[in-house]
Amino acid sequence: xxxxxxxxxxxxxxxAVVDVAAGADCIGRNLSTxxxxxxxxxxxxxxxxxxxxxxxxxxxxxxxxxxxxxIIVQAVKAGRHVHTHNLKTKRWx
Numbered sequence: 001x002x003x004x005x006x007x008x009x010x011x012x013x014x015x016a017v018v019d020v021a022a023g024a025d026c027i028g029r030n031l032s033t034x035x036x037x038x039x040x041x042x043x044x045x046x047x048x049x050x051x052x053x054x055x056x057x058x059x060x061x062x063x064x065x066x067x068x069x070x071i072i073v074q075a076v077k078a079g080r081h082v083h084t085h086n087l088k089t090k091r092w093x
Contacts, residue, residue: 004028004039004051008066013050013082015064020045028053032066042079050082062087 003026004014014028020041028037037053045051050064056076061068074086 002027002029005031006037006053006065007031008063009033010063010066012052012054012056012060012063014039014053016045016047016049016051019047020051026051040079042077043081045081052076052078052080052082054078056082
């Protein structure tokens with residue numbers, strides 16, 4: 001089962017394509033290369049939300065589908081939920 005998708009090797013967040021349970025060993029897919037990826041969820045990630053694929057520090061840029069989507073405003077460890085509580089969109093930055 002595929003749990004998350006990315007579109008570019010530069011992506012540092014993946015998008016959950018199913019509800020991901022905390023503690024799950026996740027399988028991902030890079031849609032541009034068809035490469036398989038692995039990640040472990042540290043908390044529940046709802047369908048359509050983002051999972052951090054690496055540790056992200058305050059000020060880092062979140063990259064999804066090869067596009068810069070926002071600035072990290074609270075440190076995020078790999079496997080954690082990336083959303084409005086720790087990410088500010090670049091649209092309003």
